[in-house]
Amino acid sequence: MEIKISLDEYADVPFIKKLLSQIKGITSFEVSENDKIDSWKEIENSDEFIKLIEKSRNEIKNGECKDYSEELIDSIFKK
Secondary structure (H helix, E strand, O other): OOOOOOOOOOOOHHHHHHHHHOOOOOOOOOOOOOOOOOOHHHHHOOHHHHHHHHHHHHHHHOOOOOOOOHHHHHHHHOO
């Protein structure tokens, strides 16, 4: 059985690790930042997103537009 816990950036990770290691029945735990879900504000303010939007605008101006930008979709959903 697994339990997934999401923490904000201010969580006291060392304390949580110590707490989990002392609870009976917990055989192991893993701390990972890979599953972080960015807010739209974080995405919109990222350099990568700004560059992709500018690239998309230039493609539209030059008549090279597509229905959607594959890079944009992959970047947003981190594929």
